[in-house]
Amino acid sequence: MKNEFSSSTVGWLAGALLAATLLGCSKPPPAPPKAPPTPEEKSKNTISKTAFGTLPDGTAVDLFTMVNANGMEVRATNYGGIITALLVPDSTGKTTDVVLGLKSFDDYAKNPPYFGAIIGRYGNRIAKGQFKIDDQTYKLPKNDGPNTLHGGLRGFDKVVWQAEPFEKEDSVGVIFTYTSKDGEEGFPGNLQTRVTYTLTDKNELSFDYHATTDKPTVVNLTQHSYFNLAGDGNGDVLGHEVTIYANEYTPVNKLLIPTGKIVSVTDTPFDFRNKVKLGDRVNADNEQIKFGKGIDHNFVLKKKQPGLTLAARVSEPTTRRVMEVHTTEPGVQFYTGNFLDDTLAAKAGKPYAKHSGFCLETQHYPDSPNQSEFPSTVLRPGEEYNSKTVYTFSVR
Ligand code: BGC
Numbered sequence: 380m381k382n383e384f385s386s387s388t389v390g391w392l393a394g395a396l397l398a399a400t401l402l403g404c405s406k407p408p409p410a411p412p413k414a415p416p417t418p419e420e421k422s423k424n425t426i427s428k429t430a431f432g433t434l435p436d437g438t439a440v441d442l443f444t445m446v447n448a449n450g451m452e453v454r455a456t457n458y459g460g461i462i463t464a465l466l467v468p469d470s471t472g473k474t475t476d477v478v479l480g481l482k483s484f485d486d487y488a489k490n491p492p493y494f495g496a497i498i499g500r501y502g503n504r505i506a507k508g509q510f511k512i513d514d515q516t517y518k519l520p521k522n523d524g525p526n527t528l529h530g531g532l533r534g535f536d537k538v539v540w541q542a543e544p545f546e547k548e549d550s551v552g553v554i555f556t557y558t559s560k561d562g563e564e565g566f567p568g569n570l571q572t573r574v575t576y577t578l579t580d581k582n583e584l585s586f587d588y589h590a591t592t593d594k595p596t597v598v599n600l601t602q603h604s605y606f607n608l609a610g611d612g613n614g615d616v617l618g619h620e621v622t623i624y625a626n627e628y629t630p631v632n633k634l635l636i637p638t639g640k641i642v643s644v645t646d647t648p649f650d651f652r653n654k655v656k657l658g659d660r661v662n663a664d665n666e667q668i669k670f671g672k673g674i675d676h677n678f679v680l681k682k683k684q685p686g687l688t689l690a691a692r693v694s695e696p697t698t699r700r701v702m703e704v705h706t707t708e709p710g711v712q713f714y715t716g717n718f719l720d721d722t723l724a725a726k727a728g729k730p731y732a733k734h735s736g737f738c739l740e741t742q743h744y745p746d747s748p749n750q751s752e753f754p755s756t757v758l759r760p761g762e763e764y765n766s767k768t769v770y771t772f773s774v775r
Pocket of ligand 1: 491493635
C-alpha cells in the first residue's frame with residue numbers, strides 16, 4: 380500500500396521550509412571561509428625520490444615513486460628508465476604489483492631480460508650487427524649470436540638518464556633525457572633523447588619518446604616491462620586472454636630475424652584478432668612458434684590514421700584486471716617470456732619460470748634498417764623522432 384499521507388506531508392513541509400527560506404524568515408548559517416587548497420589537495424598525484432644505488436664508477440642512481448589519485452603507483456629508476464614496480468588497484472581498490480623485477484640495484488645493473496627498461500637506440504634485432512645509410516656501412520657490437528639486440532652491449536637500458544620529476548593536477552611523471560654520443564655502440568650521430576613517463580589519474584601510464592640527431596641514424600625506442608596481471612610472482616601468464624589488433628605479422632628465421640615478408644595471421648597461431656587464451660597458442664605445433672620458443676614476434680598493427688591506435692588488450696580472468704595498449708607505432712613485439720629460465724633473483728622471491736610474464740613492446744619492425752619494404756627507422760638531422768605509447772589499466 381502506498382503511504383500517501385507521509386509523502387504528501389513531507390512534501391508540504393519541504394515546500395513551507397523553502398518558502399520561508401526564500402522570504403528570509405530563517406537565514407542559513409554563513410558558510411565558513413574556505414581555506415585555499417593545499418598543494419596536496421590541488422594535486423593528489425605525488426612523486427618522491429629516494430636513493431636506489433651506486434654504479435662502480437660512483438654515479439648515484441635514484442628511484443622515483445609516482446602515486447596517482449587512485450593509489451596506482453609506479454616506481455622507476457633513472458638507471459635505464461627501469462620500472463621496478465607497478466602497483467595497480469583491483470575492483471576493491473587493493474593494489475598489486477603487476478610487473479616482473481629483480482631484488483636489488485646490483486641485479487638491475489646486469490638485468491639480462493631487460494626487465495622494465497627503456498630500449499634503444501634500436502629496439503629489437505639488427506641482422507649481422509650492421510646496416511647502411513646513404514651507402515655508408517655501420518657496424519655494431521653483436522650481442523645475440525651474429526646479430527645485435529636492443530641497442531648493443533650497453534644500450535639505453537644500461538645508461539644513467541637525467542631525470543626531472545613533475546607533478547600536475549591530473550598526472551605525475553618523470554622526464555628522462557640522455558645524449559647518446561656519435562659512434563656509441565656503433566650508431567652514427569649524437570642522439571638527443573627524451574622519454575617522458577606520465578601516470579595519469581585515469582590509471583594510464585604513458586611513454587612519450589622524442590629524439591633528434593646531428594647525423595643520419597636509425598632509431599627505434601621502446602619499453603620492456605614484463606607484466607603478470609594476476610600479480611608478480613603469481614605463476615605463469617598462460618591464463619591471460621589476449622587480443623592484438625593486427626591482420627599481419629612479420630615471420631622470422633631461426634635467429635628471430637624477419638624474413639622480410641608481411642604475412643596474414645589468418646589460419647596461424649598469430650591470429651589474436653578475437654580474444655585468445657595465451658596457453659592455447661604458445662605451444663602450438665608451428666615452425667614460427669618453435670623458432671621463438673613461444674611467441675616472440677612483431678605484429679603489424681591495423682592503423683587507420685596517424686595518432687594513437689588500440690594495439691592490444693590483455694585481461695586476466697581471476698583478478699579481472701585489464702590492460703590496454705595504445706600506440707603511434709606501426710608494430711608491437713609480443714614476447715611471452717620464453718627465455719626466462721628460473722635463474723634470476725626475482726623480487727617476488729620465487730624464480731621466474733618460462734612464461735612468467737609477457738611484454739608488449741610497441742615499435743617499428745625488427746631489422747628495419749636492413750629491410751627496405753618495412754617502414755623506415757632512419758632519422759636525419761632536422762627531423763624529429765616522436766612516438767607515444769599508453770598502457771591503460773582497469774578492472775572488468
Ligand atoms: C626479444 C626477445 C628477447 C628479449 C630479451 C625481447 O624483446 O624479442 O627475443 O629474448 O627481448 O629479454
